[in-house]
Amino acid sequence: MLPTESAAVVLADPVAELDALAGAAEAGAAPGEPAVAFAKLYGEPLTRLPQDLYIPPDALEIFLETFEGPLDLLLYLIRKQNFNILDIPLAQVTLQYLKYVEQIRLHNLELAAEYLLMAAMLIEIKSRMLLPQKQAASDDEADDPRAELVRRLLEYEQIKLAAYDLNAIPQVDRDFTRTEIFIEQSLTPVWPDVDVDDLQRAWADVIRRAKLVQHHKISRQELSVREHMSAILRQLQSSRFVEFSDLFDRGASVPVVVVHFVAMLELAKETLIEITQAEPFAPIYVRLAYSPD
Structure with a gap:
């Protein structure tokens, strides 16, 4: 599975946001009183933004739904809208898929390349569905162009569910930690409790083994x-x-x-x-x- 990849949406101009905060802080101060600090820099209150402050446009990002590849995104779109995976409405799914690809293409062109390959496959499948089907020699129905894609989606979903089940198993140093307790042994011997049924079974086993070694005496009788x-x-x-x-x-x-x-x-x-x-x-x-x- 591919490393986790995330879609990101850039906030509005961060400088404008900070200017708005600074303006609100100055407006809230009464005449003759010092302005209210809206932030601290190295422990010092900050009431006005520096003139040479520069914040790059992509400094602040909000990470939305994370996907592990094109199949993961496609499966998410299908399951989110309760589409039948055996009868995928390719027109709606492809449109939503391309919107997402357009977002990640603006920020990570290398990441978008793999998603664009899947988009091209979706468009190809849709175009094949629009073309007239060839009449088969027998009465069997023609193959559905979506069959291969459906097979890949079902296999991926099974693997993903199995990964979730494995991840739900408690793991050391993630869900719990092994602890070591040193107990000083007491000098007084502590005898274990013996159950009556266990003692009875032990005695029956001794009797059974004793019967296995019984001696049988054979008497000699002279017969002519x-x-x-x-x-x-x-x-x-x-x-x-x-x-x-x-x-x-x-x-x-x-x-x-x-x-x-x-x-x-x-x-x-x-x-x-x-x-x-x-x-x-x-x-x-x-x-x-x-x-x-």
Whole structure:
């Protein structure tokens, strides 16, 4: 963004203004009394202007609205008069824009050059709008000559609003100052207050960690696969078919069930028993592979 640039309006003749003040001061003094001082110079009262006083014409200036470039001025003119930025009345905006450029051209020709470039662009856009539009090959509407200018104005406005938001954030040494306070520590210890809920959560965390390191004792149980194979054969000798689940005791422990199942697989591997099923999802039956007779 460009540095802040200001429009300036020169006051009326400063010498005439001071003469008027001096005349009013002399008129207000009674006969025989000293004139009333209207100013002080190096601590001495000043009742009459020096004859050789010279004040340049541009000594006193009043700074009006400040703008940061041609786009900023153009956006200001549009928003001030509540114009629709998507449908800018270029005739009115260009006229007001040129009045402002004429003011700054009298005082700062280099500054006015950039504004004149934007003025030429506005006039070009207005002239293109006055010309008859070419018929497009399709039914689409012809491009609006103001489209590029509107796009630039909208982008500039978004950046400007974002800059305002950033500037509103408090800044050190502008909105506040960091202070340093030296506090003498007391010799008496100050213990922090402990909340009951915090203590309860800390205790629950200790219990949870204690459960993670619990020891599990494994007892050794000697089981013989051969003994279970003999038990299965004895059980099958009394029945022709035995359902698979009936070969296992319901109250048996997991190690016993596992060894019993391994014994059944060993018998099937040695073709001493047959495991049959009539159809899918039907009950599974176990029988001897040979007749006891």
